[in-house]
Amino acid sequence: xxxxxISNKTAxxxxxxxxxxxxxxxxxxxxxxxxxxxxGCGFAGKGLIxxxxxxxxxxGVDVNQDALNRLRSRYPEYVFYCLDLDRDPLPDSLAGVxxxxxxxxxxxxxxxxxxxxxxxCRSLMNDSTRLVITTPTGTGxxxxxxxxxxxxxxxxxNARPHLRSFSKNTLDFLxxxxxxxxxxxxxxxWHRQNQLAIYTKTSALALLRNKK
Numbered sequence: 001x002x003x004x005x006i007s008n009k010t011a012x013x014x015x016x017x018x019x020x021x022x023x024x025x026x027x028x029x030x031x032x033x034x035x036x037x038x039x040g041c042g043f044a045g046k047g048l049i050x051x052x053x054x055x056x057x058x059x060g061v062d063v064n065q066d067a068l069n070r071l072r073s074r075y076p077e078y079v080f081y082c083l084d085l086d087r088d089p090l091p092d093s094l095a096g097v098x099x100x101x102x103x104x105x106x107x108x109x110x111x112x113x114x115x116x117x118x119x120x121c122r123s124l125m126n127d128s129t130r131l132v133i134t135t136p137t138g139t140g141x142x143x144x145x146x147x148x149x150x151x152x153x154x155x156x157x158n159a160r161p162h163l164r165s166f167s168k169n170t171l172d173f174l175x176x177x178x179x180x181x182x183x184x185x186x187x188x189x190w191h192r193q194n195q196l197a198i199y200t201k202t203s204a205l206a207l208l209r210n211k212k
Contacts, residue, residue: 024105024134024188024196025051031130031184031198032056033100039085039117040107042067048105049075059094061085085117094124101130108171109135109162118178122201131180131199135166137187168195175199 029051038048041060049071052058058078062068068080081091085107102121108114121131166174172182175197184198 024194027186027188027196028103028105028132028134031101031132032103033130035098035100036103037061037094037097037099037101037124038103038105039121040104040110041071041080046071046074048103049078059097059099061090086112087116090120090124097124098126099124099129101132103132105132105134106136108133109164109166112163114174115178118175118180122178122180125201127201127203129200130183131175133171133175133197133199134188134194135171135197136162137165137167137193137195166195168197171195171197176202 025047028048032048032052034053034056036048036052036056036058038058038060040062041048042062042064049058058075060068060071060078060080061083062080063082063084065082068082071078072080083090102124104117104121108117111117125131168182168185175182179202180199181202182197183200184196186196188194188196
């Protein structure tokens with residue numbers, strides 16, 4: 001049951017305080033590089049884009065057309081696609097693009113089939129591409145679910161609920177199945193309720209060793 005006495009504006013302030021979005025973006029920024037593919041950019045994109053390096057290219061993908069229209073209006077210099085990450089293949093035009101980073105910020109916990117998008121991410125990565133993932137810890141997942149039960153998600157239109165939560169081990173296990181290895185990990189937030197993991201492609205030599 002929602003608590004209607006609390007306004008959407010107040011709920012948004014509480015939500016942002018608990019999730020510490022601005023602080024999260026500043027920590028992520030050094031990993032972005034000069035060519036960024038942002039998957040699930042609808043809400044996070046408007047916060048992430050100001051942290052891009054000058055001259056960086058940016059491609060955003062999201063299922064929410066209204067959110068993308070707002071981003072296109074505010075940032076006409078960047079490219080945006082409306083796709084469902086659970087079922088729609090990424091555009092063929094991205095195949096020839098060498099991204100310095102592929103970003104999944106607070107996205108993977110909402111997906112029914114994260115293997116579908118991770119497989120595509122792996123195919124787009126070169127040896128230096130960083131896959132940047134943030135997702136709530138178990139504590140953060142409980143906070144988000146409790147918040148949404150009371151007030152909904154004030155920051156997203158037609159927001160999808162959390163379908164799963166990840167520990168570092170379960171996230172590493174999922175990514176390892178797609179030939180990805182964790183290069184950096186840290187917890188974020190006032191109660192360490194969020195986590196950041198940076199993945200790169202596993203070397204060809206390591207893949208051969210894993211198959212033996």
